[in-house]
Amino acid sequence: MINRNPHIANLKAGYLFPEIAKRRREYASKNPDAKIISLGIGNTTEPIMPYINAGLVDGAKQLGTVEGYSGYQDEGKAALREKISVVFYSGKFQIDEIFISDGAKCDIGRLQILFGAGTQIAVQDPSYPVYVDGSVLAGAAGGWEGNGYSGITYLPCTAENNFFPNLDLISQNSLIYFCSPNNPTGAVADRSQLSALVETAVNKGCIIIFDAAYSEFIRDPSLPKSIYDIDMADRCAIEVNSFSKPAGFTGIRLGWSVVPKALKYSGGESVNADWNRIAGTIFNGASNIAQAGGLAALDEEGLSEMRAQTDFYLGNAKLIRDTLQKLKINCIGGDNSPYIWAHFPGRDSWEVFADILEKCHIVTTPGAGFGPAGQNFVRFSAFGHRADVEEACRRLGNL
């Protein structure tokens, strides 16, 4: 028989969110009367707003006409790439530096192909599990050793360092995953922190994969929404982003990656040219209908709808954070991000998860699922209907 890819065998546990869904199902089957509220996975709940929705509908209608029909789109509709450059990057990228995707997660997985097995990886700890699990699958990380995977440099982000890592831990020639606003801590790196990150990457020959999936939740105008707000970032960073959270496209699937032409490997080869080659070879583009929705989302009306929708989730976040603070539970995040990171000193995070499920019938996400430094924390997601979030806040009083 054919052998199993040994990299798959290196994965220590199942993917975090299905594991949580399994524990929720088990609890529900034993407690059929419990009205469980999910503040676990960061999954949007509110209907797509009218202008953006009309863009999607119109995109579908166009496909039924001779003039409006389109087939394969490869790297994406030129109009959408152009608009992304103008709206998010003040027009500083050419359209062939912007690649439309079926979501940030999918590109995070595919981007690993650029670097291959054996690449040294550095990640914020805690972080979105796809960075580490994806690295293991790509063979860039090895087996589980005690508290983490070999080949991965975990960069602890804790209350002691204000949730920004010690960059001295990063080794030469690493691929650095960095997410701001951060999932799960909700911390947002400021301009001087991101400048230090870029400087480290340039000096140490590293490439940053900057995940900006929550950039539209930033309300503090002094905080950078993109790594390219920092000089020299086009020489050391790829940025991934998505319509999932601001436009409610989690199920529609639309995102993008910026791969600047200035970005080079150690041998001087163009990363952009390779990404173009890979995207053309193993990805056939995002849905035309989703792209029509994305174009609508970037019109004035669409931008204000995204603002209203992110405001709504930030309103949920404030309710959760205020409730936790009243209960004297230390937490951060939720002001420029949809996640609240709550500290339960000395307690195992899966045990806290089970306790909140038992006493409040609320699903959260245990911090340990995001990396070793997530122990003693749980994440509350602000994605939910307002009535559910209000009810969850009342129930948190049972803790």
Ligand code: PGU
């Ligand atoms: N990047 C970050 C940092 C995320 O938190 C998520 C979703 C994505 C990318 C995915 O973006 P797409 O554009 O929709 O692909 N994180 C959620 C959902 C869990 C998951 O497995 O993606 C979360 O709860 O962390």
